[in-house]
Amino acid sequence: xxxxxxxxxxxxxxxxxxxxxxxxxxxxxxxxxxxxxxxxxxxxxxxxxxxxxxxxxxxxxxxxxxxxxxxxxxxxxxxxxxxxxxxxxxxxxxxxxxxxxxxxxxxxxxxxxxxxxxxxxxxxxxxxxxxxxxxxxxxxxxxxxxxxxxxxxxxxxxxxxxxxxxxxxxxxxxxxxxxxxxxxxxxxxxxxxxxxxxxxxxxxxxxxxxxxxxxxxxxxxxxxxxxxxxxxxxxxxxxxxxxxxxxxxxxxxxxxxxxxxxxxxxxxxxxxxxxxxxxxxxxxxxxxxxxxxxxxxxxxxxxxxxxxxxxxxxxxxxxxxxxxxxxxxxxxxxxxxxxxxxxxxxxxxxxxxxxxxxxxxxxxxxxxxxxxxxxxxxxxxxxxxxxxxxxxxxxxxxxxxxxxxxxxxxxxxxxxxxxxxxxxxxxxxxxxxxxxxxxxxxxxxx
Amino acid sequence: xxxxxxxxxxxxxxxxxxxxxxxxxxxxxxxxxxxxxxxxxxxxxxxxxxxxxxxxxxxxxxxxxxxxxxxxxxxxxxxxxxxxxxxxxxxxxxxxxxxxxxxxxxxxxxxxxxxxxxxxxxxxxxxxxxxxxxxxxxxxxxxxxxxxxxxxxxxxxxxxxxxxxxxxxxxxxxxxxxx
Numbered sequence: 001x002x003x004x005x006x007x008x009x010x011x012x013x014x015x016x017x018x019x020x021x022x023x024x025x026x027x028x029x030x031x032x033x034x035x036x037x038x039x040x041x042x043x044x045x046x047x048x049x050x051x052x053x054x055x056x057x058x059x060x061x062x063x064x065x066x067x068x069x070x071x072x073x074x075x076x077x078x079x080x081x082x083x084x085x086x087x088x089x090x091x092x093x094x095x096x097x098x099x100x101x102x103x104x105x106x107x108x109x110x111x112x113x114x115x116x117x118x119x120x121x122x123x124x125x126x127x128x129x130x131x132x133x134x135x136x137x138x139x140x141x142x143x144x145x146x147x148x149x150x151x152x153x154x155x156x157x158x159x160x161x162x163x164x165x166x167x168x169x170x171x172x173x174x175x176x177x178x179x180x181x182x183x184x185x186x187x188x189x190x191x192x193x194x195x196x197x198x199x200x201x202x203x204x205x206x207x208x209x210x211x212x213x214x215x216x217x218x219x220x221x222x223x224x225x226x227x228x229x230x231x232x233x234x235x236x237x238x239x240x241x242x243x244x245x246x247x248x249x250x251x252x253x254x255x256x257x258x259x260x261x262x263x264x265x266x267x268x269x270x271x272x273x274x275x276x277x278x279x280x281x282x283x284x285x286x287x288x289x290x291x292x293x294x295x296x297x298x299x300x301x302x303x304x305x306x307x308x309x310x311x312x313x314x315x316x317x318x319x320x321x322x323x324x325x326x327x328x329x330x331x332x333x334x335x336x337x338x339x340x341x342x343x344x345x346x347x348x349x350x351x352x353x354x355x356x357x358x359x360x361x362x363x364x365x366x367x368x369x370x371x372x373x374x375x376x377x378x379x380x381x382x383x384x385x386x387x388x389x390x391x392x393x394x395x396x397x398x399x400x401x402x403x404x405x406x407x408x409x410x411x412x413x414x415x416x417x418x419x420x421x422x423x424x425x426x427x428x429x430x431x432x433x434x435x436x437x438x439x440x441x442x443x444x445x446x
Numbered sequence: 447x448x449x450x451x452x453x454x455x456x457x458x459x460x461x462x463x464x465x466x467x468x469x470x471x472x473x474x475x476x477x478x479x480x481x482x483x484x485x486x487x488x489x490x491x492x493x494x495x496x497x498x499x500x501x502x503x504x505x506x507x508x509x510x511x512x513x514x515x516x517x518x519x520x521x522x523x524x525x526x527x528x529x530x531x532x533x534x535x536x537x538x539x540x541x542x543x544x545x546x547x548x549x550x551x552x553x554x555x556x557x558x559x560x561x562x563x564x565x566x567x568x569x570x571x572x573x574x575x576x577x578x579x580x581x582x583x584x585x586x587x588x589x590x591x592x593x594x595x596x597x598x599x600x601x602x603x604x605x606x607x608x609x610x611x612x613x614x615x616x617x618x619x620x621x622x623x624x625x
């Protein structure tokens with residue numbers, strides 16, 4: 001270390017305060033049994049394994065409602081009894097957490113869900129959650145990765161890309177994958193595309209068979225000027241069947257069948273951080289921004305010229321663009337909070353906030369599924385018209401026993417709406433089936 | 447309504463409790479430097495220790511439990527940063543300082559430090575914490591972050607350059623605040 005490095009080291013040791021309280025073994029044990037991603041292999045436990053659900057590649061695949069367990073730490077002077085389904089309190093130091101308030105519910109038959117799959121399993125009612133939200137599985141996913149296509153759900157688990165059966169929440173297929181940047185999977189035809197690498201001068205896309213998740217393609221998309229490190233939504237598809245990739249100072253149009261870049265849109269205002277294509281294929285929306293500013297460029301896809309440019313007045317960053325017939329939707333944020341805006345015609349000067357958004361580091365983003373735009377978060381669930389941005393229905397997300405709850409923006413698969421659910425302390429996560437009101441059925445058109 | 451369906455017995459590994467008692471404070475301070483608040487720091491440390499629990503016998507044999515725990519902490523932190531808002535600014539409550547000669551100066555120093563660390567990209571921040579707070583070598587840092595030693599050097603150099611220009615921090619690095 002040189003002198004400067006030694007001074008920095010000394011500064012860090014001098015200024016980093018002592019923690020207000022230590023971490024205890026009991027807290028760690030509680031975390032171990034309540035977090036599905038962390039649970040040990042059966043060999044570390046003293047009980048015969050339960051049967052695994054068909055097609056589920058992960059251990060500990062017991063249904064959510066039956067996931068309760070009592071944990072005893074052998075050899076500890078004070079053992080803990082921890083209910084794995086008790087998600088409403090932080091683990092105590094040496095004591096038992098509060099009992100669960102989960103109750104078993106049934107599948108709703110709301111008018112908005114008349115096409116419910118008869119195979120749908122009953123879920124577990126989530127206290128305080130709107131739209132009759134029922135937890136159907138305890139898997140952990142990246143909240144903003146859930147998409148639907150052809151009756152399946154796709155999302156990112158812990159180091160995996162998963163295909164999920166929406167009727168049961170079971171993971172049907174899985175592939176090893178760690179997101180290189182925030183971007184949900186993009187499904188075109190029978191291929192699920194993800195960003196495998198997003199760094200420096202190249203973007204690598206991987207394609208997986210939508211049914212088996214066997215990898216079928218790998219595309220290298222050269223970037224110009226280096227890609228942005230702050231991208232959110234850097235890969236999108238258009239109705240022309242092409243992929244649109246934010247690749248530094250350009251947006252590349254890629255034919256997924258040939259793997260060839262067919263056109264490069266020049267982005268002169270900065271590095272592209274987010275892209276979306278209008279449903280009719282006529283407009284390309286490109287977000288350009290840093291952590292303190294966000295500019296939205298609108299390109300005419302056919303003439304390739306910029307036809308609109310506006311800047312977010314809040315002075316914050318943006319991303320997660322979703323294009324609909326009436327304009328473009330996206331995310332902005334401040335601190336650990338973020339919320340969704342709608343810009344009619346792609347004009348940020350006319351942008352309005354939609355929904356109350358998410359706090360505590362949770363993601364708020366728009367999803368366009370089932371004919372309407374959905375916005376989730378920790379404040380409320382909203383469905384809105386893709387043509388006008390008008391809110392069609394909204395419902396508060398209440399705290400459960402004082403603990404904040406989060407429902408991600410829903411997606412529709414097989415006639416049902418699904419949302420990723422998580423409590424503020426991450427002690428309960430999973431896929432929830434929600435039953436929105438009839439006004440969210442997409443009758444307003446796209 | 448709870449539905450208890452079975453009892454699972456989880457055996458605490460030998461030496462685990464001693465390690466937690468001895469090292470949780472240092473790990474929490476690293477977590478605080480990474481995340482900027484105690485709640486997230488505790489979350490990070492608990493997650494890392496829980497991940498280490500099933501592998502504890504192997505880790506002890508390799509004499510590397512702390513290296514592994516820090517590796518999990520850093521990778522969990524990097525994953526969180528991917529999921530959370532990029533423009534986040536730490537505004538968390540700072541604990542009441544005690545036993546400092548100049549209380550206000552100490553709080554100001556912490557705020558300056560956190561603000562400077564917040565300006566670093568996640569990987570540069572992780573390198574700063576591992577190299578200069580956890581006193582790990584460049585190769586240990588590279589192993590924890592899954593990158594090359596050269597990348598660690600590059601991250602460290604860029605981080606130092608940014609910290610050098612951070613408001614209020616250069617004075618601190620020359621010894622501006624008494625502890």
